[in-house]
Amino acid sequence: xxxxxxxxxxxxxxxxxxxxxxxxxxxxxxxxxxxxxxxxxxxxxxxxxxxxxxxxxxxxxxxxxxxxxxxxxxxxxxxxxxxxxxxxxxxxxxxxxxxxxxxxxxxxxxxxxxxxxxxxxxxxxxxxxxxxxxxxxxxxxxxxxx
Numbered sequence: 001x002x003x004x005x006x007x008x009x010x011x012x013x014x015x016x017x018x019x020x021x022x023x024x025x026x027x028x029x030x031x032x033x034x035x036x037x038x039x040x041x042x043x044x045x046x047x048x049x050x051x052x053x054x055x056x057x058x059x060x061x062x063x064x065x066x067x068x069x070x071x072x073x074x075x076x077x078x079x080x081x082x083x084x085x086x087x088x089x090x091x092x093x094x095x096x097x098x099x100x101x102x103x104x105x106x107x108x109x110x111x112x113x114x115x116x117x118x119x120x121x122x123x124x125x126x127x128x129x130x131x132x133x134x135x136x137x138x139x140x141x142x143x144x145x146x
Contacts, residue, residue: 020077021054025103025128028135029076032105037079040120045112051081051120052105052128072125074104083119084108093124103128 022029035049043049053074060070070086084106091098108122 020075021103022052022075022077025052025132028128028132031135032131034076034105037076037081039078040081040110040118041116043110043118045110047110048108049110049120050105050107051084052076052103053081055102055104056080058099070098072098072104072106072122074106081106081120084122084125085111085119086122086125090122090124094122094126097125097127097130101127101129105131 029052032050034052051074053076055072056075057073058070060068063069067088070091072084072086074081074084086094086098104125105128106120106122106125108120111119111121113119
């Protein structure tokens with residue numbers, strides 16, 4: 001119901017008036033142990049993290065090496081994770097979800113870029129909606145077997 005309302009608002013208005021689009025997913029994000037954007041600055045360089053959010057930007061600038069590097073920014077409701085960087089291996093591990101989904105879970109390591117700067121060197125990403133469905137199905141099965 002809530003996801004349908006968000007989708008309708010986004011489709012008609014181009015924005016959500018009912019809350020952040022990530023709000024309905026908070027339970028799975030908590031169970032996965034994702035790190036909110038607002039906490040990334042407290043982490044050391046090369047800390048393993050899971051982050052999640054709604055895609056706000058994707059960039060694939062030309063590179064001198066001719067290898068494609070993908071930069072994705074996501075908003076998790078606490079702030080914007082400005083750059084999750086996907087090099088070749090991370091792109092291969094992620095597959096089509098890299099460009100086909102708006103809601104992402106991203107695994108990677110923090111990369112400090114100054115006193116107030118942090119980015120994520122991604123190792124893989126998943127479609128949050130797919131993971132949410134699997135998580136929800138497991139919860140239903142556990143309740144039925146109890």
